[in-house]
Structures are given as structure tokens and as C-alpha cells.
Amino acid sequence: MKPIARPDREIHGDGVSRLCCGDAAATLARWHSAHDGVQMAYMDPPFMSGGAYQFRQRIGVEGWRGHRELVRSRIAYIDRWPGGPEQYLSMMEQAVALTRELLREDGCLFLHVDWRSAGDLRVMLDRVFGRRAFVNEIIWAYESGGRTTTHFSRKHDTIFLYRKGKSFFFDPSAIGTARGPQRRNHMRRGVDDDGRVYYAINSGEREYRYYEDEPVYPGDVWTDISHLQQRDPERTGFETQKPVALLQRMLLATTREDDWVCDPFAGSGTTAAAAASLGRRVLTADASPLSVHQTRRRLAAAGSGFTVELDGMPSDTDAELSAQSSPTDGGLRVMLHSFRVPGGERYSTPSLLPWEDTLVDYWSAGRLLDGEYTVHSFDMRSVSHPALDGSLTIAHGPGVPAVHIVCALGGEYWYEAERYTGE
Numbered sequence: 001m002k003p004i005a006r007p008d009r010e011i012h013g014d015g016v017s018r019l020c021c022g023d024a025a026a027t028l029a030r031w032h033s034a035h036d037g038v039q040m041a042y043m044d045p046p047f048m049s050g051g052a053y054q055f056r057q058r059i060g061v062e063g064w065r066g067h068r069e070l071v072r073s074r075i076a077y078i079d080r081w082p083g084g085p086e087q088y089l090s091m092m093e094q095a096v097a098l099t100r101e102l103l104r105e106d107g108c109l110f111l112h113v114d115w116r117s118a119g120d121l122r123v124m125l126d127r128v129f130g131r132r133a134f135v136n137e138i139i140w141a142y143e144s145g146g147r148t149t150t151h152f153s154r155k156h157d158t159i160f161l162y163r164k165g166k167s168f169f170f171d172p173s174a175i176g177t178a179r180g181p182q183r184r185n186h187m188r189r190g191v192d193d194d195g196r197v198y199y200a201i202n203s204g205e206r207e208y209r210y211y212e213d214e215p216v217y218p219g220d221v222w223t224d225i226s227h228l229q230q231r232d233p234e235r236t237g238f239e240t241q242k243p244v245a246l247l248q249r250m251l252l253a254t255t256r257e258d259d260w261v262c263d264p265f266a267g268s269g270t271t272a273a274a275a276a277s278l279g280r281r282v283l284t285a286d287a288s289p290l291s292v293h294q295t296r297r298r299l300a301a302a303g304s305g306f307t308v309e310l311d312g313m314p315s316d317t318d319a320e321l322s323a324q325s326s327p328t329d330g331g332l333r334v335m336l337h338s339f340r341v342p343g344g345e346r347y348s349t350p351s352l353l354p355w356e357d358t359l360v361d362y363w364s365a366g367r368l369l370d371g372e373y374t375v376h377s378f379d380m381r382s383v384s385h386p387a388l389d390g391s392l393t394i395a396h397g398p399g400v401p402a403v404h405i406v407c408a409l410g411g412e413y414w415y416e417a418e419r420y421t422g423e
């Protein structure tokens with residue numbers, strides 16, 4: 001197949017949500033002219049830790065089945081600031097100020113931090129949003145990670161919540177959970193005439209009843225959402241990935257269906273995945289193409305419509321692709337024969353199917369017209385689907401038939417799907 005230049009945009013379904021590769025501030029400035037209002041923004045930026053964070057890429061069928069030798073660690077991002085805290089804080093202040101401008105008047109921002117950056121960022125948030133715009137300091141406490149004997153173990157992150165205007169959209173009814181049957185020591189259990197169980201306490205002349213089936217709303221200390229375990233099915237391989245449940249709680253409380261949500265430090269795409277699960281539309285960006293691809297995978301898996309702005313994404317030509325397309329009733333069928341990249345031999349395994357190509361992490365087929373590539377079908381590996389199907393279809397329509405391959409080593413490749421003539 002003939003390599004072609006990377007298109008400008010890649011469109012899945014209705015193409016509504018947007019994924020961009022680039023610096024948060026630059027992307028936020030770009031969104032500013034194109035969007036009239038984001039209801040909620042979530043930011044989980046680097047924490048000024050000085051660390052380098054890994055992505056564990058599973059390679060081929062065996063890698064996706066958990067074979068350790070076929071899991072390759074790549075750097076996902078580096079959290080080092082040669083210009084010191086000033087450089088970090090100036091980057092964050094710019095991103096926060098631009099995000100605030102994007103918000104609707106009744107919108108809000110959640111900024112996720114830890115002990116390293118919490119103090120400085122709270123002061124910065126007060127400066128950008130105003131002290132009166134502070135709503136909550138949420139403590140997300142978890143048990144994962146080791147324990148130290150030199151000080152109290154650090155077992156929480158902090159999530160600051162600020163509103164843009166005088167009031168903000170907040171729907172506690174969306175995040176309430178049934179009180180349940182926990183007995184409270186100082187209360188007595190009772191059953192009313194309708195058979196509803198309650199716990200009661202008397203104070204002065206009055207009896208206060210708390211019904212088991214009534215909702216309780218979370219406070220600002222969250223202990224009921226655990227960090228992802230190593231083997232959690234939600235895990236993408238991204239070291240600082242947050243749980244979908246954490247984002248779902250924030251989204252449910254502060255947005256409605258179809259609202260816009262934004263995350264300029266997308267990482268593995270947790271905000272996008274949570275937004276898709278709740279019918280919200282999302283704008284995400286990340287400086288790393290690896291993150292944009294993980295977000296692409298998660299939105300595609302959710303069957304969500306989205307557009308990837310491809311500038312800043314890799315465009316490679318060093319692979320040898322052998323594939324063939326042949327006409328079918330509805331259009332074209334593209335069959336993958338082999339895909340080889342330099343240095344890829346060491347990942348090949350004896351158990352491959354004849355057409356199986358270890359290094360293809362994800363591929364799609366579609367049509368390219370005026371710089372826009374519309375995806376007609378795609379396939380990607382996952383724990384439940386480690387082997388690719390080997391063929392995709394392209395429907396009849398305007399534009400050039402094309403194939404997009406994302407290599408497990410990070411490259412992205414574009415080809416024109418030449419029609420096989422049978423000669």
C-alpha cells in the first residue's frame with residue numbers, strides 16, 4: 001500500500017468530542033474561539049514531583065494475554081521543571097486562567113493536586129478565580145501504595161473545586177447513595193407504618209429520623225473510591241491513571257447530559273471515558289501523542305463520536321505494510337498481511353496467526369477527503385480481544401480509501417488503500 005501524508009483530522013461517528021495533541025495553554029487558546037461554553041473542567045496536571053512516569057505497552061496477542069516479556073515500558077511524561085517551581089506555576093497559571101475563560105458562567109473547575117503542589121496551586125487559584133469562588137477542598141483518600149516509618153504515610157490527593165460565577169450548577173441528587181443499613185450506635189432502629197426502616201435520635205422535644213432508603217450525599221472526604229489496582233480491568237498501562245468512578249462523581253454532580261467538559265491534561269483519557277459513559281461531550285488535550293492515542297482507544301471502545309486533531313501526532317513512514325483491498329457489495333474489504341517496523345523482530349512470537357501482526361496496536365480503515373479522514377471501521381487489541389480480526393471494511397462514498405495503523409512502539413502510519421485488481 002502507498003504511504004500518504006497524515007490528514008488534518010480523523011473523524012469517528014458524529015465527530016463531536018475533540019482530542020488534541022499539544023501544550024495545554026496553546027490548545028485552550030485554540031478552543032476559546034471555537035466553543036461557547038464548557039460546563040466543567042477537570043485538570044490532573046503533573047504535580048511537580050521530579051519523576052518520570054511510565055506507560056506499560058502490551059505488545060501483540062501474548063502481551064495482551066499478560067506475557068511479561070511482551071510488555072514494554074515507555075516514558076509517558078516527565079514531570080521535571082528545569083526552571084524550578086516558577087516555571088511550573090507559570091505554566092499552571094496560564095492553563096487555569098484560559099480554562100476559566102472557557103467556562104460557562106455557572107460552570108466550575110476541579111483541579112487535582114497532591115501534597116507537593118497543593119499549597120502553591122490553592123494560592124494561584126484564589127488569584128485567578130478569586131477567593132470567593134472557592135467551593136471545596138475534596139480529599140480523595142486511598143489505601144494503595146506502601147507505608148513509611150519516617151513520617152505519616154501520604155494517602156490522599158486533594159481536588160480543589162472553584163466556580164466561575166456567583167453560583168454554579170450542582171446536582172447532589174445525582175451522586176446520592178442509599179443510606180443503607182449501617183447501625184449508628186447512638187440511634188435506635190425503627191420501622192414506620194409503611195414498613196420503611198429508619199434510625200432515630202431524640203434531641204429536645206423532637207425525634208429525628210434517618211431512613212435507610214433515603215440518599216446520603218458525599219461530603220468532601222472521599223474514601224469510597226479506591227485507586228486502580230495493578231490488575232484492574234480499567235487499567236490502560238498509564239502509571240498515573242485515575243479511576244473512572246472518581247470522574248463520574250464529579251461529572252454527575254456538576255454537569256447535565258450533552259454538556260461540554262474539558263480536560264487539558266488528558267493522560268490516559270479517564271475524563272473522556274467517564275464523559276462518554278454519561279453522555280457528556282468532551283474537549284481533551286495532552287502534550288503527548290501516546291496520551292492522545294490512549295484517549296482515542298477509550299472513546300472508540302465506548303462507541304463515542306469524536307474528532308482527533310492530527311497536527312502534533314506522529315506521522316511515520318519507516319514500516320513495511322503488506323495489505324490488500326478487494327471489492328465487496330458494500331465497498332471495499334481491506335486485509336492485513338504483515339506490518340514490519342525496524343527493530344520490531346524481537347517482539348514476534350511463535351503463536352501468531354498467518355496474518356497476525358504483533359506490532360499493530362490499533363488500525364482503522366476509512367475515506368480521506370479534503371484533509372479529513374472518516375473512520376468506517378476499526379479494530380484494536382484489548383484484554384478481551386487480544387488478536388486482531390485481520391480485515392476491515394470501507395463503505396462506498398466520496399474520498400480516497402485509506403488505512404491508518406498505530407504501532408505498539410508509538411508510530412502512526414497512513415496509507416492509501418489501493419484497490420487490488422487481481423492481476
Ligand SMILES: C[S@@+](CC[C@H](N)C(=O)[O-])C[C@H]1O[C@@H](n2cnc3c(N)ncnc32)[C@H](O)[C@@H]1O
Nearest residue numbers: 023024044077240241242265267268270286287
Ligand atoms: C497526571 S497525568 C493525567 C492523568 C489522567 N488524569 C488519567 O487519568 O490518566 C498528566 C498529563 O499531563 C500531560 N502534560 C504535562 N504537561 C503538559 C502540558 N504543558 N500541556 C498538556 N499536557 C501536559 C502529561 O503528558 C500527562 O499525560
